[in-house]
Amino acid sequence: MELGQYVSDLQRHLADASESGSEDTRAVAERLAAGLDAATRLVLLDALSAAASEITRDLAPGSVDLRLRGREVEFVITLPTVDVEADDSPAVAVEQDDASTSRTTLRLPDALKARVDDAAAADGLSVNTWLVRAVAAALQPKQRRSAQRVLRTGDNFAGWAR
DSSP states (O other): BBBBBHHHHHHHHHHHHHTTTTTTHHHHHHHHHHHHHHHHHHHHHHHHHHHHHHHHHTTTTSEEEEETTTTTTEEEHHHHHHBBBBTBOOOOOOOOOOOOOOOOOOOOHHHHHHHHHHHHHTOOOHHHHEHHHEHHOOOOOOOOSSSSOOOTTTTEEEEEOO
């Protein structure tokens, strides 16, 4: 998505609005329009980022990320998985009853952060989406082992002793 078109439209609207004013008004509008490029891009990026956050909240565990490459904005959409993954474990479902999200600061050792980045990239996900799925998977109820005692070879036993 090229933002230049929207910046040019805003500059043109400013110039059009100044046409009814004096020569000084038009000169000021031209100087303002020239300086609007960077400020307008920042405001548009902020608005697009807020929109992506709202969409992500409704799409969880999917996500919409905003990437800036040069002067162009890209939307990266990660849809939630609903089928069985390659390792035959069911995809993790995140409860969507609560539409709000929370911002959390997470401090990771650099080596672990690098592994998270690699894992997210390998899955084609943003780090945030990957972490949401990892936390959701960690909170899934675990299959309970039977309470039976297991006899192992030798003199080693596993289980409870009274």
